[in-house]
Each structure stands twice: as C-alpha cells, then as structure tokens.
Amino acid sequence: MSGLFITFEGLDGSGKTTQLQRLAASLAADGHRVVTLRQPGGTALGDRIRSVLLDSKSEAELGAIAPEAELALMFADRAQSLKQVILPALDEGSIVLCDRYTDSSEAYQGAGRELGADRVLALHQAVCNGIQPQLTVLLLPPLEKSLARARRRNERHIRKTGSDENRFEREGEIFYRRVHEQYETIARREPQRVEVFAEEASIESIAERILDVVHKRLER
Ligand code: TMP
16 A cells, blocks of 8 residues: 555534545645545445435335444445555555545444444454554534534435435434544544544634645655
C-alpha cells in the first residue's frame, strides 16, 4: 500500500460527505491522484447491496432484514470495494477517500443494533484482513443537529428521486445515541488513527483543519 487511505465517519447528517468532497477537490487541485467512494456502494455489487439495505421499501419486498444479515451485507460490500477499488488505487499511489468503512459497522450494527463491537471487529479481521485506514476523519457534532439535518436531506431525496434511503433514519433517538457513543469509544481507543471534529464550526473552518491534518500525514 503506497497511497494514503482516509475514511470519513459520523452520523447521518454530520456533514461528512460535504467535507469529503471538499478535501477531494483540494487534494486534486494540489496535483494528487484522488479516488473517492462510499460504503455501502462504490462498485456495481455494492450499489445493489446499498439499495437493498437503505431503501425503506426493501422490507416490504424482502421481509424484515435480520441485523446479522445486515452486518454480513455491509461486509460483503466492503470486501468487494477493497478488492475492486481501494487496494488497486492504493497500490498505484492514490489517495483514497472513503465515505464510511468498518467504524460504521461497529457503530451502527455493533452498538446501534446491539450485535457487539467484538463480533464486528472479528468479521473485519476475517473479511477485510484487518485493513484499516491510516486516517479517519470523524465528524461528531451534537446528536440533535445531525438528526435534524439527516431528516431534511432525506425529504429532499424523496422529492428528487421518488425513492428514499431512510431505512436507518427511521430509527429512534436511542439507536442513534448508541451509535454516537460507540464513535466516541472508537476515537478514545484509537487516537492515532481517528481525528474528531466535534464542535459546531463553519464548513470552511472544518475543511481547513481537515486539510491541515491530511497535509501533516502526507509529510510523514
Ligand atoms: P450514508 O451513505 O448517507 O452515510 O448512509 C449510509 C447508511 O448506512 C447510514 O445510515 C449508516 C449505514 N451503515 C451501516 O449501518 N453500517 C455500515 O457498515 C455502513 C457502511 C453504513
């Protein structure tokens, strides 16, 4: 792996996708080769898995998705994107920016669905060979703010496409509180890898700080 692998994490509506896009644009303008992708998604197989997992109509067609099945599908998506996109891009020296990765499974399935972090990490070892990013940008503004933003975003998405991606966003506040707390646990456990942006600063100032952190990693 000669490139740099960076993941973006946070609750739905935390602003991570906006920050990922800004970082991608800044790095590309500096002349870096940048590859961006999201999980679930980012490959043809992953896009199919994404629509099964995220569309709230899925359950009407397929029946309730078992939490264990949800976890396994997240890792099926991840295995495919590692092999097809992430590892080849890192091998050719690109900077890979991935919108969500295993921390999301630990937070949402491990804590949110209460399957347990240990189970998720064991699966990560088995399926992803334990491959972790060198840097994770964790956007963790106050929970209420993220939830309100996610709801607005989903309403826009329904108006635009007629379909929704809110199977997760229907979850209640208790679910999201567990997710939020697990992200805090991950950040405390792995301070070298995880940089937390928790305060309510402007998009511009957070973008500048993220770029700063990434420049420092590139100098290492
Ligand atoms: P996003 O692409 O808008 O961030 O949404 C993806 C949704 O999928 C979000 O609600 C979190 C959820 N998710 C998991 O529950 N586990 C995972 O491992 C991943 C990658 C996403």
